[in-house]
Amino acid sequence: MPTKTEKRLEKILELLERLEKESTKGTPVVVEGKNDARALQKLGIAGDIILAKTAGKSFLDVFSEIEHTKKREIILLFDFDRRGKEWTNRMARCIEGNKIVPNLLFWRTLLGLVGRDIKDIEGLPSYLDTLKSKTVKS
Numbered sequence: 097m098p099t100k101t102e103k104r105l106e107k108i109l110e111l112l113e114r115l116e117k118e119s120t121k122g123t124p125v126v127v128e129g130k131n132d133a134r135a136l137q138k139l140g141i142a143g144d145i146i147l148a149k150t151a152g153k154s155f156l157d158v159f160s161e162i163e164h165t166k167k168r169e170i171i172l173l174f175d176f177d178r179r180g181k182e183w184t185n186r187m188a189r190c191i192e193g194n195k196i197v198p199n200l201l202f203w204r205t206l207l208g209l210v211g212r213d214i215k216d217i218e219g220l221p222s223y224l225d226t227l228k229s230k231t232v233k234s
Contacts, residue, residue: 105227108209112139115202118171119143123199125171126162126187128180131218132173138221148174148183155183159190169197175216176207 098106116139119125124144127133133145144165148158162170172187174180188198206220214223 099231101227102231104209105224105231108206108224108227111202111205111209112141115171115173116141116143118199118202119145122167123169123171124162124165124167125173126158127173127217128175128183129218132175132216135218135221136173139224146170148187155186155190159187162187162191162196163194167196169199171199171202173203173206173217176211177215180216 115125119141120143122143124146125136125141126146126148127136128149129147130150133147136142136145146158146161146165147153153161170191172184174184174187184200184203188200191198210220210223214220
């Protein structure tokens with residue numbers, strides 16, 4: 097019978113596989129910074145990744161970049177800390193107002209699975225490594 101850790105690891109890996117498929121289909125993923133983008137790439141997510149908090153970008157710059165993708169859906173994947181939650185909610189409201197669907201499924205599910213253990217997307221690869229090593233030991 098699988099342990100709690102094994103179940104959590106399985107759920108996260110399934111979610112990341114779905115995220116990879118969505119990204120491959122062309123749905124852009126918005127993350128906070130370069131380290132978050134690198135973490136996603138390390139996890140096999142190599143589609144269009146938009147960086148929200150780099151090179152002095154303002155909230156409006158990011159919003160404009162999202163609009164210019166001409167996509168009907170955008171995956172928001174900000175960090176799980178207070179600021180990340182604020183950005184997620186604010187960006188979701190803004191893009192919704194412009195008839196772009198903010199996909200929060202991945203963010204909400206990850207928050208539920210890892211929110212107490214990690215605070216940012218960049219910590220995801222090492223968190224998964226830790227879970228994998230725990231499941232091997234059991």
